[in-house]
Amino acid sequence: MQFHHTACPHDCPSTCALEVERLDAHRIGRVRGARDNSYTAGVICSKVARYAERIHHPDRLTRPLRRTGAKGTGAFEPIGWDDALDVVAEAFLDAERRLGPETVWPYFYAGTMGLVMRDGINRLRHAKRYSGEHATICVTLAWNGYIAGTGRLSGVDPREMAKSDVVVIWGTNAAATQINVMTHALAARRDRGAKIVVVDTYRNATAKQADLFVCVKPGTDGALACAVMHVLFRDGLADRDYLERYTDCPRELEAHLATRTPAWASAICGASVETIEAFAHLVGRHPRTYFRLGYGFSRQRNGAVNMHAAASIPAVTGAWRHEGGGALHNNGAIYHWDRTLIDGLDVRDPTVRLLDQSRIGAVLTGEPFALAGGPPVTAMLIQNTNPMSVAPDQNRVRQGFARDDLFVCVHEQFMTETARVADILLPATMFLEHDDLYQSGGHQHIHLGPRIVEPPGECRSNHDVICALAKRVGAQHRGFGMTPRAIIDWTLRNSGWGGIEDLERNHWIDAQPAFDDAHFINGFAHADGRFRFAPDWPALRPAGFVDDGTTHAMPRLPDHWNVIENATAEMPFRLVTAPARNFLNSTFTETPTSQRRERRPTLLLHPADAARLAIADGDLVEVSNGRGRLTLHAEHFDGVQPGVVVAESIWPNAAYAGGAGINVLTGADPAAPVGGAAFHDNRVRVARA
Numbered sequence: 236m237q238f239h240h241t242a243c244p245h246d247c248p249s250t251c252a253l254e255v256e257r258l259d260a261h262r263i264g265r266v267r268g269a270r271d272n273s274y275t276a277g278v279i280c281s282k283v284a285r286y287a288e289r290i291h292h293p294d295r296l297t298r299p300l301r302r303t304g305a306k307g308t309g310a311f312e313p314i315g316w317d318d319a320l321d322v323v324a325e326a327f328l329d330a331e332r333r334l335g336p337e338t339v340w341p342y343f344y345a346g347t348m349g350l351v352m353r354d355g356i357n358r359l360r361h362a363k364r365y366s367g368e369h370a371t372i373c374v375t376l377a378w379n380g381y382i383a384g385t386g387r388l389s390g391v392d393p394r395e396m397a398k399s400d401v402v403v404i405w406g407t408n409a410a411a412t413q414i415n416v417m418t419h420a421l422a423a424r425r426d427r428g429a430k431i432v433v434v435d436t437y438r439n440a441t442a443k444q445a446d447l448f449v450c451v452k453p454g455t456d457g458a459l460a461c462a463v464m465h466v467l468f469r470d471g472l473a474d475r476d477y478l479e480r481y482t483d484c485p486r487e488l489e490a491h492l493a494t495r496t497p498a499w500a501s502a503i504c505g506a507s508v509e510t511i512e513a514f515a516h517l518v519g520r521h522p523r524t525y526f527r528l529g530y531g532f533s534r535q536r537n538g539a540v541n542m543h544a545a546a547s548i549p550a551v552t553g554a555w556r557h558e559g560g561g562a563l564h565n566n567g568a569i570y571h572w573d574r575t576l577i578d579g580l581d582v583r584d585p586t587v588r589l590l591d592q593s594r595i596g597a598v599l600t601g602e603p604f605a606l607a608g609g610p611p612v613t614a615m616l617i618q619n620t621n622p623m624s625v626a627p628d629q630n631r632v633r634q635g636f637a638r639d640d641l642f643v644c645v646h647e648q649f650m651t652e653t654a655r656v657a658d659i660l661l662p663a664t665m666f667l668e669h670d671d672l673y674q675s676g677g678h679q680h681i682h683l684g685p686r687i688v689e690p691p692g693e694c695r696s697n698h699d700v701i702c703a704l705a706k707r708v709g710a711q712h713r714g715f716g717m718t719p720r721a722i723i724d725w726t727l728r729n730s731g732w733g734g735i736e737d738l739e740r741n742h743w744i745d746a747q748p749a750f751d752d753a754h755f756i757n758g759f760a761h762a763d764g765r766f767r768f769a770p771d772w773p774a775l776r777p778a779g780f781v782d783d784g785t786t787h788a789m790p791r792l793p794d795h796w797n798v799i800e801n802a803t804a805e806m807p808f809r810l811v812t813a814p815a816r817n818f819l820n821s822t823f824t825e826t827p828t829s830q831r832r833e834r835r836p837t838l839l840l841h842p843a844d845a846a847r848l849a850i851a852d853g854d855l856v857e858v859s860n861g862r863g864r865l866t867l868h869a870e871h872f873d874g875v876q877p878g879v880v881v882a883e884s885i886w887p888n889a890a891y892a893g894g895a896g897i898n899v900l901t902g903a904d905p906a907a908p909v910g911g912a913a914f915h916d917n918r919v920r921v922a923r924a
């Protein structure tokens with residue numbers, strides 16, 4: 236048997252280097268982590284280790300289908316590829332004739348992280364002047380909070396954790412969602428006695444491995460970070476030399492923090508004063524503290540402010556100076572890609588409107604602000620995402636997709652909730668069935684993902700579909716006439732990473748910047764080289780983004796920005812919709828092992844709350860708010876603060892009695908400074924069903 240090198244394509248910062256056993260031209264066997272990749276180090280998650288279960292699943296879509304019954308009923312008939320593509324092209328051309336090109340909205344996200352297959356849809360968008368997509372559903376709040384301070388989306392090599400005295404894992408359940416963080420953090424503890432601190436909203440799999448667990452209420456990380464910095468200044472643990480040399484306004488920050496005491500923060504975040512003091516002393520007395528800041532920050536209305544506040548701590552301690560110290564959120568900026576070919580940037584018209592993907596419900600139901608004053612969306616191509624399940628404000632999303640005047644083409648691997656509302660449904664390849672190129676968010680490797688097996692049935696790749704549609708709708712770009720390998724080769728060469736043959740030979744590129752760049756020793760990535768405690772939030776807005784005014788209300792300095800959905804007497808609980816270990820958003824919900832391990836949709840509820848509401852362990856409960864209601868089973872759980880409930884997600888909607896999934900409860904209002912969906916920031920009521 237032969238093992239082939241590739242990379243995990245899923246929406247996970249680990250982007251593991253994989254070795255996949257090829258049994259024959261059509262079948263794979265074992266999947267394992269590459270031992271000689273210094274980040275993956277032979278460790279991958281169990282859901283990808285059993286990938287044969289997913290790629291050879293009997294329910295894969297293998298033929299193009301045309302809807303025959305009412306939308307959403309799942310009534311389809313087979314159709315040939317040419318006919319299917321003709322129907323889609325004619326629907327797009329007809330929509331364009333009636334309302335202009337902006338009425339067509341290509342919609343995608345991170346079902347695959349391969350740059351060619353994920354982002355090629357933008358080339359079609361740009362060549363045709365179709366509506367833009369503001370990709371806010373996951374990273375926007377966290378990325379902008381980090382960049383607001385450092386000026387660049389990059390950080391310290393995560394392999395340096397081996398040299399850390401303290402590893403702070405904040406806002407990410409790494410044991411469940413990016414296992415390699417634990418590999419390196421646990422090695423630091425094993426080899427040099429490092430302490431692991433976890434900050435999160437519930438005692439998840441990562442928190443269980445912590446030396447110190449700081450349990451906070453959702454959306455209160457900014458208060459915790461401020462109190463930590465208060466203690467650092469108060470107790471002489473701030474690196475004043477570093478502050479003077481590398482930061483913008485340390486004295487103003489210190490004065491501002493004088494009232495942000497541990498007692499003040501404790502009343503907001505729920506962690507005890509003693510815990511906050513212990514956390515502050517741990518990071519203050521160990522400058523080699525590594526802050527691994529995760530995407531939990533992205534799920535709160537004040538998430539950008541919270542991320543910025545947490546990222547400010549290593550600037551106060553001067554941790555950035557030290558090997559094993561500093562912070563990492565995402566390394567997106569280190570790859571310096573030339574994305575001209577992949578995205579069709581050379582034909583992009585910047586005046587075309589930008590629609591917020593998280594606000595798809597508002598867009599499809601015709602809210603004028605969401606439509607940026609333009610025409611309604613009447614035609615969509617959807618690749619790599621399942622908005623009928625994963626998008627917030629799901630009732631509104633459903634209402635939008637139910638419109639009779641909306642034509643939807645979905646290109647998918649399984650019959651997802653979104654696939655069920657398609658007019659034309661096209662079968663898509665999986666990552667082992669096409670060529671692609673990957674970059675790692677949580678580390679520093681570029682990987683090649685070659686085609687290893689043949690796709691089943693009539694499945695075609697995203698690139699094939701985009702090129703075939705481009706031809707039919709008259710979209711012009713040289714990328715539509717190139718193979719994925721040719722695009723990969725051009726992109727690598729023009730980005731300074733050699734050619735595809737080099738990557739094929741070496742399997743990956745270690746793109747780690749030099750120590751001084753990663754640690755910002757030569758200055759942070761602002762014009763004055765200083766970390767900004769006082770960010771210029773409005774400067775973070777992308778071209779075409781329409782601000783609803785909230786950006787100007789953001790605090791000048793790190794703080795608790797109280798714009799979250801606080802509990803009320805009527806809705807006394809705050810709901811976190813954290814990721815389930817065996818799912819990845821809605822991916823893997825189709826595999827029997829993941830279903831079995833996750834058991835059923837469950838609400839984790841503090842025993843004191845359960846007793847007050849007379850809810851027994853295992854009772855069916857109704858959770859509701861102004862946006863929707865659903866039922867699921869309660870589980871008593873003391874690893875959460877009273878008043879906070881957790882539903883690990885994302886189960887298919889049909890897994891809930893009544894068919895309403897978790898996102899009927901989540902809001903789609905855009906969070907400052909540039910949008911984003913606050914999936915862990917929902918006030919709800921809970922009652923026995």
Ligand code: SF4
Nearest residue numbers: 243247250251280283
């Ligand atoms: S840990 Fe993440 S990147 Fe690694 S195999 Fe699992 S899903 Fe893929």
